[in-house]
Structure formats: structure tokens, C-alpha cells
Amino acid sequence: MTEFLAELWAFMKERKKFWLLPIFMVLLLLGMLIVLTQGSAVAPFIYTLF
Amino acid sequence: MLPGEPTRQAAFPRLGRLLLGIGVFGATFLFVGELFLRLVFWGGDSFSRHYGPIVQRFERDFKFNRFDGPSRGPEPPGPKLPDSVRIVIQGDSITWGQGVRNEEQLFSSRLLTRLRETDMPVDMAVLARPGREIDEHLQQLQKWGQELRPDVIIYQWYINDMELEKQDRPRTDRIWRHVFFHPILQQNSYLWFFLDFSLDTLLPSGTVPYESYARYIADNFNEGSAGWSTFERYFSEWATLAKELTPHVIVALYPYMSLKDGSPPAIRPEIVDIHTRMLSLCRTNNVLCLDLSASLVKFEDARAVRATAFDDHPSAEVHRVIAEELSEVIGAGMDHPL
Known part of the structure; x- marks a missing residue:
């Protein structure tokens, strides 16, 4: 994983494609959040209003 | 320069x-x-x-029926026929079917289908809305009871039905x-x-005074507490009205469970005492109590119980189990008084 990230960084640096950085970052962040938050609802069935 | x-x-x-x-x-x-x-x-x-x-x-x-809410689930096609059985179901987001996309998969719809398969002439009115507590269930029965003239009343109970006052409810305060x-x-x-x-x-949140929602419920609704006494009063009032409308009154207790992926669902130990008191309260008020715990802990993986990956409401499969349980009780109750 570290190797992949290093290669990705080297690619962006070499080709000057730094605009790819936010795309990779947001995809990585949201992917992690989707995995981490699955099955971890904080409070069950609590609603104040419809 | x-x-x-x-x-x-x-x-x-x-x-x-x-x-x-x-x-x-x-x-x-x-x-x-x-x-x-x-x-x-x-x-x-x-x-x-x-x-x-x-x-x-x-x-x-989602389609909504004509009752207050918007409420979701079957509604009677017209006035009650003399030889038909009318079932009224009251509940909150569980009955409403939070997380269940297809209305046919709700336990109310499944129950209606199952009973019709036994040639029972039956129709149904569902009065369900997320977040509804016992005081609102009472109001709903007062409002619709005489018009609907039910033969069977089913009340789906969940722990938050006791929370008439919500100021102590644990909530997070996020800066954003x-x-x-x-x-x-x-x-x-x-x-x-x-x-x-x-x-x-x-x-993590430093502002939540309780380690969990279950702990908060257990602390605020223990026997003799103001919260439990108020709930008891409302429940008795609801049960009295329901029994005036029909002798067939069922309270279906949906348990508060701990749902961990890969493990069977487990009843939260904090609420066992509340369940025991609910069973006793039903007996005192002469209504039948159906504890769904035994059926639900039979699932091998909590993932099958959860409506979606981000929502702990009951899945379509759990709705099927609830419908089966209720179908058996109603089937037996129509031959003999419940």
C-alpha cells in the first residue's frame, strides 16, 4: 500500500498532475469512512421529529 | 527601485x-x-x-396511507364488513418500516397476506410513524378507534416509547x-x-453523560422512577381504551439488541429488567404480550437483522419473522379468546 502511494506520488510529481491529489484523497477518505461506519449506528431508532 | x-x-x-x-x-x-x-x-x-x-x-x-403521520402500511379498502376481521397496528419507525424499501416486505403487509392465505376475511389499518411514543399511541387510538372498530389491536413496543420527556436524552454536540x-x-x-x-x-464525544443509550434508558426508567411511572399510567390508559374496543389486544415487544457483525444479535443486558416489567405490565392490564426476543436471537449474524449497513432498524427478514409470530398468535386467538 505504501509502495503504491509512493509510486502514485512519484507519478504526479513527474507528470505535474497535482490536480489528481484531491481526487485520490477524497476517494480514499470516503472509502474508509464507508467501511468504518458500516454497522456502527450510534443510537438506535432515535428521532425527535419526522 | x-x-x-x-x-x-x-x-x-x-x-x-x-x-x-x-x-x-x-x-x-x-x-x-x-x-x-x-x-x-x-x-x-x-x-x-x-x-x-x-x-x-x-x-x-414510499406510499403513505390515509392516517396521520404520514403513516405507512395497509389501510382498509372501505367500511368494515360485518363478517370481516379488522386489525389495527400501532407502532413507530419499526412498524413504519424504516430501512425497508418495499412495502410488501413490512410485517404488517406480510401478516395481512398470511392471514388472507388462511381464508380469513381480514383487513388492516396501520397507524405508525417514526418517533411515536406511548402518549401519541393513546391519542391515535382515541382518534381512530371508534371509526375503525378493530377486532384485533397490535401495539409494537420499543424502549423509546417510554421517553415522553427527552431533555435528558444523550445527544452529541458537534462544532460543525x-x-x-x-x-x-x-x-x-x-x-x-x-x-x-x-x-x-x-x-468520541465528551458531552454525552451516558456511556450508551441503553445505560441512559436503564438509569432513567428504573422501577419507581418518574419516567417509568408516567409510562405505566399512559400504557394503562391505552390498554383500557384498547380493551374497550376489542378483547383481542396484543403488545409485541421489539427488543433493543446489540448488533455486531458476524455475531448473533444479543439482547442488551441493561434493558432485560425493563422487558420483564413490560411483561408484568401487560399481565396487570390483561393484554397479551408477545416478546420477540426469542425469535430474533436465533439469527446467526447481526447483519441479517439490520435494515441496511448504516441503519439498525429491522431488516425485511426480521419483518418476516415478526409477521410469522403475530400470525400464529392471531390464528390461535381467533379460535379461542386471546
Whole structure:
């Protein structure tokens, strides 16, 4: 994983494609959040209003 | 040329480029994030809350019946026929079917289908809405009871039905929720809604006075507490009215369970005492109590119990089990008094 990230960084640096950085970052962040938050609802069935 | 001027000239473009870079980075981040989530949650999804664009997308095609709410589930086709059995179901988000996309999969719809398969002439009215507590169930029965003239009343109970006062309810206070644009983005942006949900789920909170919702319930609704006494009073009033309408009154207790992926669901130990008291309260009020715990702990994996990956409401499969249990009770009760 570290190797992949290093290669990705080297690619962006070499080709000057730094605009790819936010795309990779947001995809990585949201992917992690989707995995981490699955099955971890904080409070069950609590609603104040419809 | 004044001393220092070339340095300023060089610094400004660099600063401009930096600001432009940050702007482009931020805009790309937000745009791609929003797009990504709109693709991932193309059909929407159910979360443990009742607002936000992803949830609204999920519930876009829900149909509502004519009762207050909007309530979801079967409704009688017309006036009650003399030889037919009319079932009225009262409940909250569980009966309403939070997280269940197809209305045919709700336990109310399944129960109606099952009973009709036995040639029982039956129709049904569902009075269910997320967040409804015992006082509202009583009001609903007062409002619709005489008009509907039910032969069977089913009340789906869950622990939050006791929470008539909610000021002590544990809630998190997140700093980003104080910004003025939070309500607008939370209703319209997939990215903001999902980040709000995720961070609220994952980040610890120092403002919640209880270690869990179950602990809060156990502490605030122990025997003799004001909360439990108020609930008891309302429940007795509801049971008295229900028994005036029909001798066949069923309370279906839906347990508060701990749902861990890969493990069977487990009843939260904090609420066992409340369940025991509910069974006793039903006996005192001469209504039948159906404890669903035994059926639900038979699931091998909690994932099968959960409506969606982000919502602990009962799945369509759990609705099937509830319908089966109720069908057996009603089938037996129509031959003999419940």
C-alpha cells in the first residue's frame, strides 16, 4: 500500500498532475469512512421529529 | 527601485499561485466527493436518522396511507364488513418500516397476506410513524378507534416509547453543526450529510453523560422512577381504551439488541429488567404480550437483522419473522379468546 502511494506520488510529481491529489484523497477518505461506519449506528431508532 | 521591491513582486505571484492551488484543490475535493457519494448511493440508503438527501432519495417512492403521520402500511379498502376481521397496528419507525424499501416486505403487509392465505376475511389499518411514543399511541387510538372498530389491536413496543420527556436524552454536540450553512447542506449535500453522519459515529464525544443509550434508558426508567411511572399510567390508559374496543389486544415487544457483525444479535443486558416489567405490565392490564426476543436471537449474524449497513432498524427478514409470530398468535386467538 505504501509502495503504491509512493509510486502514485512519484507519478504526479513527474507528470505535474497535482490536480489528481484531491481526487485520490477524497476517494480514499470516503472509502474508509464507508467501511468504518458500516454497522456502527450510534443510537438506535432515535428521532425527535419526522 | 526601492529596496525590497523585487522580493515583494516575486512573493505576490507565489502567494497567488498558492491560493489558487488551495482553491482548485478544495473545489475538486468537494466536487469529486459529492459525485462519488451520489454514485455510491444512487438509489439512496437508510441511515439511523430521518433527514438528509440520501435518506430522502431512499424513501422517495414510499406510499403513505390515509392516517396521520404520514403513516405507512395497509389501510382498509372501505367500511368494515360485518363478517370481516379488522386489525389495527400501532407502532413507530419499526412498524413504519424504516430501512425497508418495499412495502410488501413490512410485517404488517406480510401478516395481512398470511392471514388472507388462511381464508380469513381480514383487513388492516396501520397507524405508525417514526418517533411515536406511548402518549401519541393513546391519542391515535382515541382518534381512530371508534371509526375503525378493530377486532384485533397490535401495539409494537420499543424502549423509546417510554421517553415522553427527552431533555435528558444523550445527544452529541458537534462544532460543525453550529455553522449557519449546516442545515442547508445537511438537507442537500450528500457529502456534508455523509461526513456529518460518519464523524458523529466515529468521533468520541465528551458531552454525552451516558456511556450508551441503553445505560441512559436503564438509569432513567428504573422501577419507581418518574419516567417509568408516567409510562405505566399512559400504557394503562391505552390498554383500557384498547380493551374497550376489542378483547383481542396484543403488545409485541421489539427488543433493543446489540448488533455486531458476524455475531448473533444479543439482547442488551441493561434493558432485560425493563422487558420483564413490560411483561408484568401487560399481565396487570390483561393484554397479551408477545416478546420477540426469542425469535430474533436465533439469527446467526447481526447483519441479517439490520435494515441496511448504516441503519439498525429491522431488516425485511426480521419483518418476516415478526409477521410469522403475530400470525400464529392471531390464528390461535381467533379460535379461542386471546
